[in-house]
Amino acid sequence: MADINILAIESSCDETAAAVVRNGREVLSNVIYSQIDLHTLYGGVVPEIASRKHIDKINQVVEKAIADSGMELKDMDAIAVTYGPGLVGPLLVGVSFAKALAYGANLPIIGVHHIEGHICANYIANKELEPPFMCLIVSGGHTHLVKVADYGKYEILGKTEDDAAGEAFDKVARAIGLGYPGGPKIDKVSKSGNPEAIKFPRAKVGGSEYDFSFSGLKSAVLNYLNTASMNNETIVTEDVAASFQQAVIDVLVGHSMEALSQYGFKKFAIAGGVASNSGLREAFEKACAERQIEFFLPPPILCTDNAAMIGSAAYFEYISGVRHGLDLNAVPNLKLGERVN
Amino acid sequence: MKIIALDSSGLVASVAYLEDGKIKGSININYQKTHSQTLLPMLDEMVKTLEIDLKDVDYLACANGPGSFTGLRIGVATIKGLGLSIDKKIVDVSTLEALALNWPGADGIVVPIMDARRSQVYAAGYSFEGNETRPVKVIEEVNCELSVLIEKLNAMGRKVFFTGDGVPVYKDMIKQSLKVPYVLPNAANAYQNAANVAVLAEIYAGEGLAKKAADISPVYLRKPQAEREREAMQGQQ
Numbered sequence: 001m002a003d004i005n006i007l008a009i010e011s012s013c014d015e016t017a018a019a020v021v022r023n024g025r026e027v028l029s030n031v032i033y034s035q036i037d038l039h040t041l042y043g044g045v046v047p048e049i050a051s052r053k054h055i056d057k058i059n060q061v062v063e064k065a066i067a068d069s070g071m072e073l074k075d076m077d078a079i080a081v082t083y084g085p086g087l088v089g090p091l092l093v094g095v096s097f098a099k100a101l102a103y104g105a106n107l108p109i110i111g112v113h114h115i116e117g118h119i120c121a122n123y124i125a126n127k128e129l130e131p132p133f134m135c136l137i138v139s140g141g142h143t144h145l146v147k148v149a150d151y152g153k154y155e156i157l158g159k160t161e162d163d164a165a166g167e168a169f170d171k172v173a174r175a176i177g178l179g180y181p182g183g184p185k186i187d188k189v190s191k192s193g194n195p196e197a198i199k200f201p202r203a204k205v206g207g208s209e210y211d212f213s214f215s216g217l218k219s220a221v222l223n224y225l226n227t228a229s230m231n232n233e234t235i236v237t238e239d240v241a242a243s244f245q246q247a248v249i250d251v252l253v254g255h256s257m258e259a260l261s262q263y264g265f266k267k268f269a270i271a272g273g274v275a276s277n278s279g280l281r282e283a284f285e286k287a288c289a290e291r292q293i294e295f296f297l298p299p300p301i302l303c304t305d306n307a308a309m310i311g312s313a314a315y316f317e318y319i320s321g322v323r324h325g326l327d328l329n330a331v332p333n334l335k336l337g338e339r340v341n
Numbered sequence: 342m343k344i345i346a347l348d349s350s351g352l353v354a355s356v357a358y359l360e361d362g363k364i365k366g367s368i369n370i371n372y373q374k375t376h377s378q379t380l381l382p383m384l385d386e387m388v389k390t391l392e393i394d395l396k397d398v399d400y401l402a403c404a405n406g407p408g409s410f411t412g413l414r415i416g417v418a419t420i421k422g423l424g425l426s427i428d429k430k431i432v433d434v435s436t437l438e439a440l441a442l443n444w445p446g447a448d449g450i451v452v453p454i455m456d457a458r459r460s461q462v463y464a465a466g467y468s469f470e471g472n473e474t475r476p477v478k479v480i481e482e483v484n485c486e487l488s489v490l491i492e493k494l495n496a497m498g499r500k501v502f503f504t505g506d507g508v509p510v511y512k513d514m515i516k517q518s519l520k521v522p523y524v525l526p527n528a529a530n531a532y533q534n535a536a537n538v539a540v541l542a543e544i545y546a547g548e549g550l551a552k553k554a555a556d557i558s559p560v561y562l563r564k565p566q567a568e569r570e571r572e573a574m575q576g577q578q
Contacts, residue, residue, distance in 0.1 A: 059555035096418035104426025
């Protein structure tokens with residue numbers, strides 16, 4: 001079969017990214033322009049500022065991705081773009097740009113689900129990985145435990161009822177004065193803290209047994225900080241960070257291992273920005289090894305928002321015949337497994 | 342000269358095709374669907390009907406602001422993507438200047454006003470000198486309270502020709518406070534029209550003002566709210 005080369009574009013949050021991916025697994029180029037410094041000033045992503053930056057950078061990023069791939073636009077088989085979920089302003093820049101690019105080059109356009117992209121990052125990192133398997137997606141906007149039944153076929157087993165895991169990291173980091181982005185900063189200081197120092201709650205939620213809740217944990221950290229400061233107790237930032245991170249890890253690992261055992265999966269993968277957290281990676285490696293579960297995880301460059309993962313997901317859509325029209329729109333609350341227009 | 346132009350800076354999505362000083366086609370839609378759903382299908386419809394070969398087009402053009410932030414970016418992102426794929430330069434034109442061509446040759450000041458919400462407008466003033474198609478700017482592009490603009494127009498003392506989506510929003514206020522003679526637009530010349538963008542783009546392209554797709558950036562005339570609040574807080578400290 002001839003090679004399928006896809007140029008993919010991702011702009012759902014604060015990364016402007018483009019990549020060329022061959023046959024869903026081989027990355028020919030992967031360009032990411034991160035706006036993180038800009039949003040650090042505001043303690044989080046400001047959608048309007050992100051949108052403005054996306055439109056100013058998108059041509060340079062896409063041109064570099066094409067150049068780095070050693071190919072030309074006309075050699076592509078399709079253009080892919082994230083059309084949801086995400087921030088509507090940023091998504092619309094990518095979608096509008098990608099559609100016009102595809103139109104002018106007379107190529108098909110394929111809209112891709114951002115979270116499905118994160119899952120597919122594992123296909124790039126592990127060439128032998130094939131469905132079925134179970135995947136935990138943890139990022140600033142999402143916390144999903146997903147059954148990957150087949151390429152492009154997903155079933156949500158559990159999701160967060162309130163804050164995403166990454167959001168909880170950001171909020172707690174702000175409260176203990178570490179700043180934005182919270183995930184990497186908490187991960188770093190946790191290494192010199194005691195994860196057993198403070199007993200924060202491991203939340204069980206009423207709904208589905210695999211659903212998550214992190215807002216209670218966040219409140220418990222804030223309460224601890226308030227009480228300690230009212231009693232003039234010394235707050236050891238490293239211990240608070242380590243204890244909080246351990247509470248998040250325990251819940252993520254606990255739910256995942258129970259679901260793996262109940263559904264009888266032998267393969268488990270993680271994905272999303274928080275999957276770069278070193279404490280989380282180590283905990284999953286250990287838990288999976290103990291249960292003879294094969295564990296997959298992408299390198300950090302494929303965990304952060306990137307377009308290579310979108311190009312991978314798009315390949316499996318492409319070979320199953322998915323094509324979108326010129327009226328493809330951004331769908332900010334697109335559900336996992338859902339296909340719109 | 343062959344130019345494809347578009348404008349999605351406001352309520353109307355509009356595409357037009359100009360060939361050697363003649364508008365050969367244009368489509369304007371003022372409907373509740375988002376520009377993201379309508380703009381490119383409209384462009385495709387026009388290209389097919391007029392049998393345009395994209396390879397033969399000399400320039401692309403777009404209204405680059407001010408306007409609705411999201412609407413502007415849909416148009417600008419579309420033109421930047423198209424510019425990259427068909428390797429054509431882009432002429433970006435002020436939305437307000439293009440709107441001024443709704444009153445070509447008017448004997449007075451043409452004032453496009455776009456609703457910027459919170460009793461504010463994006464506006465500018467233009468006049469037409471002699472037989473020129475091209476408007477001359479007599480009031481700089483601003484984002485201000487309508488009352489500030491009206492004060493300025495009263496002081497200038499010339500007849501005013503209004504156009505733009507701010508007119509239906511602010512016509513009562515205009516009636517109350519404007520002391521100079523004025524004319525409101527009719528249903529056909531009240532809104533953005535990509536044909537106007539194409540006409541200006543032909544002039545600007547002739548002057549060598551076309552840019553690479555990568556260099557095109559919207560002109561918002563207003564900072565993001567978070568940035569304004571941050572600056573205000575820093576000002577207080």
